[in-house]
Amino acid sequence: MKNYILTLFLIVLFSCGGDSKKDSNLSQKKKTISNKDFQTSAEDGGYGFEKISNGLGFDTYEWSEKVDKTFFGDPKAVKGGNLNYIHSLFPRTMRVLGQNSSQVLNNRTIMSLCYEGLLGQHPATLEFAPRLASHWKISKDKTTFEFRINPDARWWDGMPVTSADVIATWDLRMDETILSPAEQITYGKFERPIAKSKYIVSVKAKSVNWRNFLYFSTMVLHPNHILKDLDGTAFLEEYAFSVIPGTGPYILEDKNIKNQESYTLERRSDYWNADSPFNKYKYNFDKIKVSVVKDNDALQFEKFKKGEQDIYNVQRSRRWVEETDFKATKKGWIKKQRVYSEKPAGTSGYYFNMRQWPFNDKRIRYAFCYLYDRQKMNKEMYYNEYGMMNSLYSGSVYENKDNNPFEYNPTEAKKLLKEAGYIERNTNGWLVHSETGKILSFEIVIQKTSAYMVTPVQQMLKEYGIDMQIKFMDYNTMIKNVNARNFNVCLLAYSGLIYPNPEGSLRSTLADQNDNNNVWGFKSDRVDNLLDEYDICFDQKRRVEIIREVDGIFSDVHPIAFSISRNYSRMMWWDKFGYPDWMFSRYVGEYWDALYYWWYDKDKDTELKQSIENGKSLPLKPIDMKYWPDYLAKNS
Numbered sequence: 001m002k003n004y005i006l007t008l009f010l011i012v013l014f015s016c017g018g019d020s021k022k023d024s025n026l027s028q029k030k031k032t033i034s035n036k037d038f039q040t041s042a043e044d045g046g047y048g049f050e051k052i053s054n055g056l057g058f059d060t061y062e063w064s065e066k067v068d069k070t071f072f073g074d075p076k077a078v079k080g081g082n083l084n085y086i087h088s089l090f091p092r093t094m095r096v097l098g099q100n101s102s103q104v105l106n107n108r109t110i111m112s113l114c115y116e117g118l119l120g121q122h123p124a125t126l127e128f129a130p131r132l133a134s135h136w137k138i139s140k141d142k143t144t145f146e147f148r149i150n151p152d153a154r155w156w157d158g159m160p161v162t163s164a165d166v167i168a169t170w171d172l173r174m175d176e177t178i179l180s181p182a183e184q185i186t187y188g189k190f191e192r193p194i195a196k197s198k199y200i201v202s203v204k205a206k207s208v209n210w211r212n213f214l215y216f217s218t219m220v221l222h223p224n225h226i227l228k229d230l231d232g233t234a235f236l237e238e239y240a241f242s243v244i245p246g247t248g249p250y251i252l253e254d255k256n257i258k259n260q261e262s263y264t265l266e267r268r269s270d271y272w273n274a275d276s277p278f279n280k281y282k283y284n285f286d287k288i289k290v291s292v293v294k295d296n297d298a299l300q301f302e303k304f305k306k307g308e309q310d311i312y313n314v315q316r317s318r319r320w321v322e323e324t325d326f327k328a329t330k331k332g333w334i335k336k337q338r339v340y341s342e343k344p345a346g347t348s349g350y351y352f353n354m355r356q357w358p359f360n361d362k363r364i365r366y367a368f369c370y371l372y373d374r375q376k377m378n379k380e381m382y383y384n385e386y387g388m389m390n391s392l393y394s395g396s397v398y399e400n401k402d403n404n405p406f407e408y409n410p411t412e413a414k415k416l417l418k419e420a421g422y423i424e425r426n427t428n429g430w431l432v433h434s435e436t437g438k439i440l441s442f443e444i445v446i447q448k449t450s451a452y453m454v455t456p457v458q459q460m461l462k463e464y465g466i467d468m469q470i471k472f473m474d475y476n477t478m479i480k481n482v483n484a485r486n487f488n489v490c491l492l493a494y495s496g497l498i499y500p501n502p503e504g505s506l507r508s509t510l511a512d513q514n515d516n517n518n519v520w521g522f523k524s525d526r527v528d529n530l531l532d533e534y535d536i537c538f539d540q541k542r543r544v545e546i547i548r549e550v551d552g553i554f555s556d557v558h559p560i561a562f563s564i565s566r567n568y569s570r571m572m573w574w575d576k577f578g579y580p581d582w583m584f585s586r587y588v589g590e591y592w593d594a595l596y597y598w599w600y601d602k603d604k605d606t607e608l609k610q611s612i613e614n615g616k617s618l619p620l621k622p623i624d625m626k627y628w629p630d631y632l633a634k635n636s
Helices: 104-114 163-173 181-187 212-217 232-238 297-305 317-322 362-371 374-380 410-419 448-462 475-483 525-535 540-557 591-597 602-614 627-635
Strands: 016-018 082-087 119-121 128-130 133-138 144-149 200-204 250-252 262-267 287-292 311-313 334-340 347-352 422-425 431-433 441-446 467-472 489-494 560-562 568-574
Touching: 082 297, 082 591, 104 250, 104 262, 104 287, 104 591, 128 133, 133 212, 144 163, 144 212, 163 181, 163 200, 181 212, 297 311, 311 591, 334 627, 347 362, 362 410, 362 448, 362 560, 374 448, 410 422, 441 448, 441 475, 441 489, 448 467, 448 489, 475 489, 525 540, 568 591
Parallel strands: 016 250, 082 287, 441 467
Antiparallel strands: 119 128, 133 144, 144 200, 250 262, 262 287, 311 568, 334 568, 347 489, 347 560, 422 431
16 A cells, blocks of 8 residues: 555545435336446456556555454444434535535535545545545656546446546536535646546646545545536536435435435445445444434433433533433433544634624724633633634644633723724713724624523623624524625634645635635635645645644634634433444544444343333443543554
8 A cells, every 4th residue: 555645534434325306206216236347348447457456556455354453343233223313403405515515514424324435544544445446546746546446336326336427526516506616626626537447537636736636536426327417506406405316325315304304314225335344334224314403402402311312412511511410321321421532623613704894803803802701611601621722723733832822801802992993982881983983783693502602702792892792593594694704703613624624714715705614704825825835745744834824824813713622522322322442433533423333232222121111220331431542542
């Protein structure tokens, strides 16, 4: 295996499919799996390619029982049973590409269970591993990549996966009418892929970039036999609430999508790669149902306690400390643990819209941050469960330690407000600009479930004459406004990456465009130059230096009032499941790993029901689960 190993936080997960038309039914559209293709020669990627691949310069990942252990799933896993989960949001679209497809949790669930890329990555080592492609080749100048697609790979409607699907997916991502400009930035770095044969596809990068192979190889594919009849606009409309066919282990049919209520994924009995050692012990549930309880975290928690939800991710510290020691947890019927991992912290806080007043003034942004007493909130509201976030890359090697931590400092805040022209208050106590007479008043739109976090900040600002008005709105509408840049300040959180990709959120060309992650309108010529250097830098030490400088520039501009962070997940679940010793994978470390690696244990479920009926206790678990920290200590 060559050493051209790169990584991404979203260790690109695995896949499934859906209906090809909104009104179609699986029983009507389902086709018999195509016969094996014995006509294509081994040289063109057909059967027998494995025997000649080395001579052609192709690499692959050789499975090792000793090395890979249970990282791709536990051999004790069994198929069957259902998993029920409740989410606070219904997807803005069932698509995983195009406008409104960036809602992380729902998008990840559908994408990882319904679609596949050419390659995946090892959950523990991050080496590349086969997915739709069994072999790959990188040119000496690191600009041209070739992939051999497994001739057994099938879309859920029975059609074979071919080079044409790779080309069609690239074409779709490059279509500006899908209203997702970051796609064109990422995939515009490549020339149009070329089909060298039915199963061998080649792509050439326009310039050397250490991330090119990673992004292209893990790009989830869509079927050419459907895309060939659609342009970007038609794709957005046709699959807004219908799932285009995929290749992975689960299928999401139209009949199982109940708008604003739930969607149910069903495990495919004909998944083309079910017996692969990379998949054999994964994707174990027959059905995964995601129900929706909007803006009512208390109701969601009550439904979990009643058994209407199988697993529960505890976000609120007060709930974790004060509300999770009830009869079912004391008896061990519900398990409760903090699961530690190496997942990146991500970025969370108050995102300022620097395109418009008042946050186009750096002094106002700084004053907000100096009055936002995170330390007090952590102590009084969050039981000191968190650390302070002062960087886009908090807690990682990329964090610039010289960033201003913006500790609570009302004296400095008042000084900045005065410099900005806000000296006197009106009869209602609000600061008024000395020249324009304009009140320092702005609006933040939030979900009702976020009120407990935002109201204290509102009071902190009010004490010093700043009027932050809270308006409640459902998440989908809020994000629609954010993507249209129709907001003053918003409360958001982004997941983190193992290897940062600041281009999609900091590139100046995105600042004045809608529907991308440059939420703030951030522009910097120096950062643009650093991003260009970052793309072509194969020296990890220098890449760290580049990102630290980017982080420092961003912090100085300060488009975010950073929030708080923690490096573990707080999980609860009914004790009827089996799972690998590590519970959640090394770099994901979140509850959605349960969808891929856990399984329903009939014997445990029977014991659980009998214990509840008889009032019998089950064994308790230590509160802290530290498999990955221990693993790192042993292998460092």
